Amino acid sequence: MHKDHAIHVENLTKMFGDFTAVNNISFQVDKGEVFGFLGANGAGKTTAIKMLIGISRPTSGKANVAGYDVKSETEMVKKSIGYMSQKFSLYNDLTIKENITFFGGIYGLKKSVIKEKTQRLIDELGLNDVADKPVSSLPLGWKQKVAFSVSLLHDPKIIFLDEPTGGVDPITRRQFWNMIYREAHKGKTIFVTTHYMDEAEYCDRVSIMVEGKIEALDTPKNLKAQYKVDSMNKVFLKLARNIE
Amino acid sequence: MNIIKYIIQKEFRQIFRNKAMLPIIFVMPIIQLIILSNAATFEVKNIKFAYIDNDKTSFSRELVEKFDASNYFAVLTDFPSSKIATSAMLNGKVDVVLEIPPNFERNLLKEKKTDVSLTINAIDGAAAGVENVYANQIVKQFNKKAQVRLMQAGNEMKKLQTIETIPLFWYNETLNYKTFMVPGILVMLVTMITLFLSGMNIVREKEIGTLEQINVTPIKKHHFIIGKLFPFLVLGLVLLTVGLIIAKLLFNIPIVGSIGLLYLYTVVYILVVLGIGLFISNFTDTQQQAMFIAWFFMVIFILMSGLFTPIESMPKWAQVLTEFNPIKYFVQVMRMVMLKGAGFTDIYPQLIKTFAYAVLMNGLAVFSYKKVS
Numbered sequence: 001m002h003k004d005h006a007i008h009v010e011n012l013t014k015m016f017g018d019f020t021a022v023n024n025i026s027f028q029v030d031k032g033e034v035f036g037f038l039g040a041n042g043a044g045k046t047t048a049i050k051m052l053i054g055i056s057r058p059t060s061g062k063a064n065v066a067g068y069d070v071k072s073e074t075e076m077v078k079k080s081i082g083y084m085s086q087k088f089s090l091y092n093d094l095t096i097k098e099n100i101t102f103f104g105g106i107y108g109l110k111k112s113v114i115k116e117k118t119q120r121l122i123d124e125l126g127l128n129d130v131a132d133k134p135v136s137s138l139p140l141g142w143k144q145k146v147a148f149s150v151s152l153l154h155d156p157k158i159i160f161l162d163e164p165t166g167g168v169d170p171i172t173r174r175q176f177w178n179m180i181y182r183e184a185h186k187g188k189t190i191f192v193t194t195h196y197m198d199e200a201e202y203c204d205r206v207s208i209m210v211e212g213k214i215e216a217l218d219t220p221k222n223l224k225a226q227y228k229v230d231s232m233n234k235v236f237l238k239l240a241r242n243i244e
Numbered sequence: 245m246n247i248i249k250y251i252i253q254k255e256f257r258q259i260f261r262n263k264a265m266l267p268i269i270f271v272m273p274i275i276q277l278i279i280l281s282n283a284a285t286f287e288v289k290n291i292k293f294a295y296i297d298n299d300k301t302s303f304s305r306e307l308v309e310k311f312d313a314s315n316y317f318a319v320l321t322d323f324p325s326s327k328i329a330t331s332a333m334l335n336g337k338v339d340v341v342l343e344i345p346p347n348f349e350r351n352l353l354k355e356k357k358t359d360v361s362l363t364i365n366a367i368d369g370a371a372a373g374v375e376n377v378y379a380n381q382i383v384k385q386f387n388k389k390a391q392v393r394l395m396q397a398g399n400e401m402k403k404l405q406t407i408e409t410i411p412l413f414w415y416n417e418t419l420n421y422k423t424f425m426v427p428g429i430l431v432m433l434v435t436m437i438t439l440f441l442s443g444m445n446i447v448r449e450k451e452i453g454t455l456e457q458i459n460v461t462p463i464k465k466h467h468f469i470i471g472k473l474f475p476f477l478v479l480g481l482v483l484l485t486v487g488l489i490i491a492k493l494l495f496n497i498p499i500v501g502s503i504g505l506l507y508l509y510t511v512v513y514i515l516v517v518l519g520i521g522l523f524i525s526n527f528t529d530t531q532q533q534a535m536f537i538a539w540f541f542m543v544i545f546i547l548m549s550g551l552f553t554p555i556e557s558m559p560k561w562a563q564v565l566t567e568f569n570p571i572k573y574f575v576q577v578m579r580m581v582m583l584k585g586a587g588f589t590d591i592y593p594q595l596i597k598t599f600a601y602a603v604l605m606n607g608l609a610v611f612s613y614k615k616v617s
Contacts, residue, residue, distance in 0.1 A: 055459045056617050074616065078462040087453030093261050094254065105250025106463050134261075 005064070006031045006158050006189035007052065012061035014047050021047040023212035024061065029205075031157075034180065034190045036200045039209030040240055045193045046086075048209070049162055052191070053083050066157045079107075082151035086163035090147050092136035096127060099135060100150060107154035114153075121149045141172030148179060159183060161192040165199065177202055197233040206232070208239050215239050247463060251471025255445075259475060269441070269479060270486070273433040277487055280429045281495060284552070285421040288374040293317040294338045296326055299348035307344065307360070307386050316378045329363075339365045340375055352390060422495045427578040428551040430487040435571055436542060438480040438514050442521025443538040444531045445472060446613075451530060459615045469610050473518045480514040481507065491582075500585035509577050509591060512598050516570045519605025526612045545571040573598050 007029040014022040022044045029035045039045045050056035052065055054074040063070045066080035090099045097118055104114035122131045125145055135143060144164055151159060161180070165173045177199065184190050192203070200206050200220060207217040216223055216239060220232055227235045259265065293311055297304050312319045320338060323329040332338045343361040345351075351358040362379050366372035449455040458468065484507070491497040499506075520541065528534040547553075548562065549571035555563055566572050573594040580586035588595075 050617075053460050055456065055615065075462045078460055081460070083457070083460040085453065085456055087456065089453055089457035091254070091258065091454060092452070093258055098254070098257060102250055102254045103457075103461075105253075106247050106458070106461050108247060108462075 004030060006033070006066060007035075007191065008062075008064040009052070010062045012048070012051060012063050013059050014044075014051060014056065015059045020212050022051070025209075025212075025214045026061075027207055027214060027217055029189060029191060031189055032184060032187050033204045034184050034192065034202065036203030036206035037191060037193045037209070038197075038200055038206055038236065039193070043209040044212040045209055046162060049160055049191075049193065053081055053160055054078050079154070080157050082154070082156035082159040084144075084147050084151045084159075084161050084164055086166050090135050090143060090150065093134055095134055096122065096131050096138075096146055099146070100153065103150050104153050109154060117153060121146075121153075125149060141168045141176075144168055144172075145176065145179065148176070152183065156188070158189040158191060161190065163193055163195065165194065165196065173199070197231065197236055200232040200236075208236060210239055247467045248471045248474070251468065252474050255472065255475040259479070269437060270483070273437055273483055274486060274490065276433055277426070277429055277490055278494065281422050281426045284425050284429065287421050288371050288378070289316060290318045291316055291375055291378070292320055292337065292339045293342070294320045294323055294329060294332065294340070295342040295344065296323045296329055297344050298346045299344050301349035303349040303352060303390070304344045306389070307383070308342075310382050310386050311342065311379075314378070314382055316375075317382075333363065333365055336365075340379065342379070353394070356394070423497055423583065424579070426491045426495050426497050427582045428549075428575050430484070430491060431549075431571060431574045431578050432546055432551060433487065434480050434483050434510070434514070435517055435545070435574070437483055438476050438517045439521050439538050439542060440535070441479065442473065442476050442518045443524045443534045445476075446522060446525035447528050447531050447534045465613055465615065466610055469522060469606070469613060473515070473522070473606075476518055476521075477511065477514050480517075481510060484510055497582065499582050501581035501587070505588060505591070506578070506581050509574070509581075509595055509598070512595065512602055513570060513574050513577075515602040516598060516605055519602060519607075519609045520570075522609035523605060523612060526609065526614075545569050548572070549575050551575050570598060570601055 005028045007027075009028070010026050011024050012022060012026070013020065013024050025048065037045055037049070047056065051058045051070060052063055054065075054070050054077045058071065065077045068074075068076040068080065070077055091102070094102065100118045100121060101114055104117060109117070122128055125142075127142070127146070130138060130142075135146070138146070148161070148164060165176055168176065173196070180190055180192070181202075192199075194200065203220065205217065205219050206223065207214045208223075209215070216226075216235070218226065223235050224230060224232065227238050229235055229238065259269075295308050295311070297308065308319070308322075311317045317340070321332075323332065323341070326341075326343060329338065329341045329343075333341060341363040343363070345359065345361075348358055348360070360383070362376070364372045364375050364379075446455065449458070488499065488503075488506075492499060521538065524534050524537050524541075528537060548555075548558070548566050548569050550566070551571070555566050555572065558566070577586075577591045577594050580591055584590075
């Protein structure tokens, strides 16, 4: 039914007691799209992502990810997606190679495949010199690139990135977005949250979440036209201010 | 199966890479075993003993000498009055005071009967009881000698009608306290290390955020938990091995029973402990919380295990509680197999209970581990 949609969300809601973290949101993400999921801190972005990747159960509503229902086909969803969170998620005390081996292993990849992918990944990122060093010794930007690559190991259809570039320098951010585009060109769907409004401009479409609701959803160009401003930053400020 | 292998590999890498943890896992328990086994003794020795001799005859001196000759009593002083003796007792300088009345010798010779008074510091009731027994034994020996002397003095003696008990000490002939304590302390250490490590392991991944990454993978819960537990089971068995070697070489503790049976039981037992550890891990958010809860159980388990105090002397309700104490069974099995040479059928009840416990705890651990919040 949602053949063209990588993600299809209908009236999705998450309540924590009386508090509604995500309030009845609905949207679709097309296959191969780079979808920006914006919002202030505490707007409910992370909660929404957690429901989509199957680690938080929705209170009500429906979500379909990669053709699978997040409530009833959670494990199938997990096989089809990659995830990289704002909380750095590699093992600091293991080396880059060991991290790749471990995550490849628990996704059930074959030993030969893991070996081949490890080498390719290290070559691509130019990490040959540090491949056997513990991850803790790497600069943050490199760690994030490795984490992103690790989330791609099992060749997922959709990649969820929760503030992947937080605290990273502008050059590395640029490189990071090049990596994202490369994956999008391969036909993968990218679902990314960010606080950097210049990054929002790179997205095909963005949604802006304010207090648990999606207040705007369109291409960056259309949003700027709609709010009669010249940058996504101003769009964001206008929306956030309207609520206050 | 392969997935479990990758988890085990990762856990072992992390354990052996953590330079601060390795000594904690291996060196600390060994030091504890050596120190505790030498220190944790209930033998009452070097009792601080003083006397008040109001008689000052050869008989009274002989009685005091008997105390002096004993290994248990360290004779300190002769107090001139009971008032001074009382204040010495109050200061803690003396634990046992023997007061020999005036005319002690004369009464003994004439009436063949006399009393001496023995005052014992009974703050530690168990020790006081033991001290009383020791003192009585010495007085009894003195009685025998005195009877011989009275006969020699030409007095008529009734023929003695005595029944003597001849004790046979089984399983620990020399009454070596370490033989009793070392197996128990070994149990305690194996339990402590495996409980703390497993209790803090998953919670640690929660803290650093890697657990979330694991939860977004399609990994099965039981794969994850088996992979997590297996390394600690191995660590526990290695620790047991090191401990047994030390027990044998350093303390010369007999290992009468089957080593294989001991390991079989230990495997089942460690599964119980790991299950409890994981269960704690699932319900806590920080390593600190997990540590405190693990300690709470550890202290109760140890003190109610029969390791230091016999379960038979506990109140009825406490005895019922000990049925749920895994350490109790392990202490029993260790002592039974190591010292008595108990076989499979002897420890069968403990083995079955422990096995049921292991199934229950690990079932709860898998059940309460939630990939979805």
